Amino acid sequence: MNLWGRFAKKSSAQDASDLLTREGDLPAIKLTIFQYVIVAVMAVLIFGLWRLQVVNAESWRALAEANRIRKVPILAPRGQLFDRDGRLLVDNYPSVSCFLVREQGHNLEPDLPLIARGLHMTVDQIHAILKKYRTAPKYQPLPLKQDITPDEQEFIEAHRDEMPELETVDEQRRLYPKDGFAANLIGYVGEVSEEMLNDPRYEYYEPGDVVGKSGVEEAYDALLRGQDGSRDVLVDSHGREVGKLGTERSKPGQNLRLTIDMDIQRAAENALGDREGAIVAMDPHTGEILAMVSRPTFDPNAFAVKIGRDEWNKLITDPDHPLLNKAIQAQSPPGSTFKVIMSVAGLQEGVAQNFKVNCQGGATLYGHFYACDKHHGEVDIEHALPWSCDTFYYMLAARLGIDTVAKYAHALGMGQKTGIDLPDEIAGVMPSTEWAMKQYHRKWYAGETVSVGIGQGAVAATPIQLARALGGIASGGVLKRPHVVFPDELPAEYRSAMRDSFSGSGDATIPINPDNWEIITDGMAETTTSGTAFASHLEGIDFAGKTGTAQVVNHSAGVKSVSSIKSERANAWFVGMAPRRNPDIVVAVFWQHGGWGAGSAHLVAKVIEAYVDKQRRLNNNLVAEKPQPVEVGAVWSQPNDSKGLGGKPIDPRAPKGDPAATAFAGHFFLPPPAKAKNENAKADALATVVH
Template sequence: MELENFRREEKLPPQKLAIAQYVVAAVLLALVAGMWRLSVLGADSYRVLAEQNRVRKVPVLAPRGKIFDREGRIIVDNYPSVSCYLLREQTKNLDADMPRIAEGLHMTVDQIQAILKRYAYAPKYQPLPLKQDITPDEQAFIEAHRTELPELQTLDEQRRLYPRDGFMAHVIGYVGEVSENDLKQTRYAFYSPGDVVGKSGIEESYDEELRGQDGSRDVIVNSHGKEVGLMGQELAKPGRDLYLTIDLDLQKAAERALEGKTGAIVAMDPHTGEILAMASRPTFDPNQFAVRLSKAYWQSILDNPDHPLLNKAIQAQVAPGSTFKVIMTMAGLQENVAQNLTVSCNGGATFYGHFFGCDRHHGFVDIHNALPYSCDTYYYTLANRLGIDTMARYANSVGVGVKTGVDLPEEAAGTMPSEQWKMKVMHDKWYAGETISVGIGQGAIQATPLQMARALSGIASGGVLRRPHLVMDKELSADELSAVKQTFPGSGEKTIPLTPENWQIITDDMAGVTGPIGTAAEAHLEGVDFVGKTGTADVVSGRKKGDHNRNTIPNAWFVGMTPRRNPDIVVAVLWEHGYWGNNSAKLAAQVITAFVNKQREKAGNLVKVAAVKPQVGLGDAAPAADANSATTTPADPDAAHSPAKKDNE
């Protein structure tokens, strides 16, 4: 009886037994569901993760296309380089490894932490560029510590090799790592952090063509991250080579002429718009930007008051001085105002109650000697007759105040004032007295050397203006050429009305500038139809004669060409603080000499042009003659060339 009662007490109530059964069933169901999720639903993802534990995708960077001159001579090449990348998924405690990595790569811990902070939002599987162009001893360090530091990976790259001493730096530009600000722009939508892109010049303008398409290698790695085999690869597609319109011989001549000076020289073929040479000073070393820019070098750039990164050929916006008088001559002739205009220059004239000076007493001046003399009094009078809006219309027609459309980034448009312009920009009306200074290329007018080269060569070509460009048109398809023109809008190809009679007068007058009575007589080239126009533009209003403070010394301009009608080459020179326009004329003559001698050599003509002595400094500039001195040699008041040569010229 007692045993029966004991067994009855050991039995579980049916309710508790049912609950226990349900709990066991639920646990078994959860286990089965988990196993099914892992083995079926997550099979692919876990297979990929497992594969990644033994297979690593290593990028193969495409070499950028090389850059050549018009004759196939190489300008920009590539050289083999090794960079170090950081694989974050290969380390469990990067903070502990950081001091050792910093020491081996000759970096600081702060530098590494800054890189990690910059790429904080990048996917963890993405290799981070730790140090570019590492040295052989740094490569040896990585190989020797492959087991302890599996997070370090080396990658072979092709890195840019630019000419030395900043040669052609402003034309070529440079490459650098894409920045965070770049990645926010639409054009960089398909770029990733660490990618190398063109930052200025041709490198930026034609980055898509030059950069190529990266490939990759699927390599087998062991548990220590060491490569032990290759599963497959996708070959990189090298970037496209580009052939520029630049002629290295003329480029060298332009660079030599500008050595030690501040300014720009641009040479162009007016028939095609092909830029044959473009130099700007001071320059910079693009090789410094191609790897990791040092703070010291960047600070030296920032501290330079002459702005080495500025391409003065297309970005220096300054008053063109008396070179603008060629455009004034065209406007006066086309408006039938200048043909019968004569003035008696007694050192200046009064307009609207203000006396506007001319540095010489030129006496009787008409349209035929106004340009060679560069008589300010004549052009003051012509400007007063034409009015600012007529002057602006003709200046705009030849591209002053309008971008040329050259295929380089950040071209400046310059300024051509008008009544509408002043009201829009300054919210004030235009006063007639302001027109007088604009007539000699002073006042509110601003232009770039390329604009003036194109404007004057277009006039000398009978009114036909071509779009300046630096990449040979034959290198681009029709669609690519159209895209370039849309990317770099400007006045482009155009023809302006210019009668044959006026065309002849203007070009003959420009020939007088380099003739015996002209302001650029010292730049005359025997046996060469070398013509042009000098100009000196004051940089400080009210500058006193004899003031030699650099910041008050005028800018020296010259735009010249050969031959005088339908020229084969035009050269524009801006020498900042170069004093007189005849100084710049001598620089232009050096480039013209190189061009003519090369053409004669090709034609089998052994008669070389005698070179003009290079202008090496302001000590070579002859002082302006006093306005009251007796001389029969007229001089440009904006180019004030000496009545007699000095021993040092």
């Protein structure tokens, strides 16, 4: 073999030896890596077992128990509602509902046709419920059907072994007064919606829970709702109940006493009848709402179980809006009721005292003729209010200017919420130069002020605003926050939270010169004796107020207010009170498309008369039974003595020497006229076309 051949052979042998050496080294490395992996896996497994068996032993034991223990909810009854005298308004009645329990691994589909037949439902309805609650936890029972009938209860009991997924729960459902009595004030309840569940206020609620949806039911839901309980039952592997364990009792909701008086509420309901609009009666000394009516209304009992889709669509598409509480949510130009506020502004500014106009059926201002409904002749402030002379207030508004008018109107709560403890109150509108720039990015025109002077144009108010404002004026400028629940009967922290939640103008004091106060209150009293509301005069009762006719077409076409076309008739306002100064009751009526404001005055008179009659009965009874001094509302009865007034009640708030302080055995008898009036002027006023 030559040298090259021996070298090649040696090189091949060396390469083979090196290759074998490298191949023998690789399995050792892999083995080492594999050993480390096994050790790591074992360590993880041991750590996991330690966590399961030692650290989280209690948690897993509880979960294991949950597989055989089912929690059945015990629903808390809502608190009852009473009127101010403790008479029951809203109660509860016992009911049974069916819930669907979704056991892990149990297929419900085969049972659905039988369930649907037994509960008088369709399979599609059950599928819709399952779809609605598809994101709910599996352990949470789903509300299948509410307020089931006795035969449906029997069906569930008869098939309990084969369909353990059906569970019955006892609960209390709302029972409201008949015929929609105080419905818009009380409100209604319903199932919490998905949108509400996304609201932080409802973070503690679960799908299927019942919550207040409007009125008192919504505003005080947290107090009325109570706290649900539960009972624990043992179930077998098929979900069948085999035993009972402990029970966590539910905590009923808190009862609430409302400020409304059932007798005054009934009088207001009867007075408004089937007319569209609202009535609100309030004690201006305290802000307590004595009655609140809105028409058309609805039956809240329809919501107590679950309102049908057709009925719900009918309510929300009704053009007359029965779900709207018109007492706090309907805003309209206040018409001539605004002249009381104008009188305050004019007198307080020192303008109206010696201001006189010659009314010849209107006035020409800024190149435009503004009509008045009558030729009143020479008119001063003492006649302008009871006669409701538009010409006087046109010219007074032009003299004051919009910002001065707005200053006093805002101080009296116009254009802002009152802060009443009911949801969705509307603020209304009070225009000004700043308002025009902010809303429309333009300047305010002087001619617009003229219309505002008679409560037309851009100004808009709600009945509750006008009741508070005019009642506050008659009370010497003391305005109270309206409320429907007695605040001192609420927990302190809840009372504070309510004030924050329902913010508004609240309590306020607007200084009014006593002389100006007398002029205004005497003018409102004359409105019901010889002015625009003389037909609603109440004999023996110091009844005062102001009419308002808010045109919905245009003011110059007076015929429109009595048109046979409903949508063209004016809105009829009246705000009345008794007595004229420091009144114990103020009533505002908004009669939608009612025509002249004098028609609403008649409705207010009915409510005032019912209130006074009740107070007189109470005073007589209390005086007969208790000779000691006793307080009835705002009226004090005294026994006969040489220093008193022969047993006649005295209003301690009336100014000394005020004839309104001597009342009946009535706080409401007419006082003697404060000032002599021109008899010819009175005769002219009686012939005035009232508005």
